[in-house]
Amino acid sequence: MPGKHLRRLPAALVVAVAALALAACGDQYPNTTFTHLTDLNTATDALWNRLLLLGTIVFVFVEVLLLVTIFKFRKRPNSPAPKQVHGHALLEITWTAIPALILVMIAIPTVKTIFKTQAKAAAGSLQVEVIGHQWWWEFRYPELGVTTANELYIPAGRTVNFALKTKDVLHSFWTPNLGGKRDLISNKTNYLWYTPNADIADQVFNGFCTEYCGSSHANMHFHVYTVSEGDFGKWVDHQKTGALGSPIAATPVMAASMPGMPGMKRDAKVAAAPAVNTAVNTAVNTAVNTAVNTAVNMAADSGYVFPVGKIPAHTIPSTPLPTGEREVKFDDTLLPNGNAVAGRELITSMANLGKAPCLTCHIVKGEMTMMGLTDNSASGPNLTHFGTRHTIAGGIYRSDAKILARWLKNSRLMKPGSIMPTLGTGELDPQSGKKLAAGLDDRQIADIVAYLMTLK
Numbered sequence: 001m002p003g004k005h006l007r008r009l010p011a012a013l014v015v016a017v018a019a020l021a022l023a024a025c026g027d028q029y030p031n032t033t034f035t036h037l038t039d040l041n042t043a044t045d046a047l048w049n050r051l052l053l054l055g056t057i058v059f060v061f062v063e064v065l066l067l068v069t070i071f072k073f074r075k076r077p078n079s080p081a082p083k084q085v086h087g088h089a090l091l092e093i094t095w096t097a098i099p100a101l102i103l104v105m106i107a108i109p110t111v112k113t114i115f116k117t118q119a120k121a122a123a124g125s126l127q128v129e130v131i132g133h134q135w136w137w138e139f140r141y142p143e144l145g146v147t148t149a150n151e152l153y154i155p156a157g158r159t160v161n162f163a164l165k166t167k168d169v170l171h172s173f174w175t176p177n178l179g180g181k182r183d184l185i186s187n188k189t190n191y192l193w194y195t196p197n198a199d200i201a202d203q204v205f206n207g208f209c210t211e212y213c214g215s216s217h218a219n220m221h222f223h224v225y226t227v228s229e230g231d232f233g234k235w236v237d238h239q240k241t242g243a244l245g246s247p248i249a250a251t252p253v254m255a256a257s258m259p260g261m262p263g264m265k266r267d268a269k270v271a272a273a274p275a276v277n278t279a280v281n282t283a284v285n286t287a288v289n290t291a292v293n294t295a296v297n298m299a300a301d302s303g304y305v306f307p308v309g310k311i312p313a314h315t316i317p318s319t320p321l322p323t324g325e326r327e328v329k330f331d332d333t334l335l336p337n338g339n340a341v342a343g344r345e346l347i348t349s350m351a352n353l354g355k356a357p358c359l360t361c362h363i364v365k366g367e368m369t370m371m372g373l374t375d376n377s378a379s380g381p382n383l384t385h386f387g388t389r390h391t392i393a394g395g396i397y398r399s400d401a402k403i404l405a406r407w408l409k410n411s412r413l414m415k416p417g418s419i420m421p422t423l424g425t426g427e428l429d430p431q432s433g434k435k436l437a438a439g440l441d442d443r444q445i446a447d448i449v450a451y452l453m454t455l456k
């Protein structure tokens, strides 16, 4: 009986609406964008509220009118033809004018907000270059000589101006809690700025790529740490120095403009690198090894690092180690005995050993073997202060020895599409379908892990 079902409809509707309203009351939305944590999100939220209110008024008005019309003027037996309104000038002007007025009421706050948030950032803002890579984020502070990856430090209370660029395809930069999102477009710089509220120091926020960019798009996260001005200063002072234990004092990072063909520049320099390496290596190795040893042994002064204890659970990467076909097997008992000095030797001599040298793709500022390479020529994350970062691989894994060892052995199983090659001996490279004949064994990887962890 259709009538019986119809009578139940209003009750079902009430239940559905109530369920929806209740669902909105939960606070299970740690990545919500409806916050007032920055000026940008405050403005966006105010606009959203205004449009939602206007939209709701229009919706209710139109629906009520519609229902009234349907019921009141429905066809009855013997009812005469209704009065026709075709050509009724007043009516037509009215129903054109009212929507126009509503659109004006929507347009004014929208355009105002667009102009406000698209204007140039205030002079004196902190400049940060955001460079998208498949599939990780590079963050540069050109005025401060700092380059880092996947973890962004910004001082609470100061406006930060992001210059958004990409090294390859389109990406999009979004920290829902703080603001965004804006695209990173090839051969063009986009800008985005916001001011984290002064009272949100010591917090961590999730960031995401929100423009499909290839096989590991979903694995392209980052984290934002809002810190006090004082802590930010300490962090910068340390990050701009060379790696701990390195023989070279801090050298200013090349002002970070993106060269058109970074790959070509790198290749030329890499070709010249081995000769330089051998000459300088011999000269400084002893000194460096002593220094690295010292760095390993002493409680290293790594400036300010965001304290682990203050990182909320929802911002800690929880990607499990791959299992089944994608599992990377590693002898974890080797890790506690990894030798940092041997690891460093290995990294700096891999070119000579005929293996894929880490330093063709990575910068460790202050290492002698890095001479001639600039930040702009690196195609992988800057590792100078790798040990001060809490996450790796586009923020999808925690940085710990077990995970790192498997990453070095076969990153392509750990992250689909990874540009970093498979490096473990006998490992299957899922991209070429071939097993790697000459690579690193577990012992060597354990040593490299130990070295990387000293890069505080």
Ligand code: HEC
Binding pocket: 134, 135, 136, 149, 150, 347, 356, 357, 358, 359, 360, 361, 362, 379, 380, 381, 383, 386, 389, 391, 392, 393, 394, 395, 408, 415, 418, 419, 420, 421, 423, 448, 452
């Ligand atoms: C062909 C270039 C290339 C070579 C060679 C290479 N890497 Fe990488 N490496 C990358 C890229 C690209 C990433 C970023 C991958 C991602 O997150 O998707 C990466 C990521 C990493 C990371 C994680 C860094 C972070 O902050 O997320 C570490 C550590 C690392 N590489 C160490 C090494 C070591 C050690 C070697 C040599 C044994 C090496 N890499 C060789 C390109 C390279």
Ligand SMILES: [Cu+2]
Binding pocket: 170, 171, 172, 209, 210, 211, 212, 213, 214, 217, 218, 220
């Ligand atoms: Cu993406």
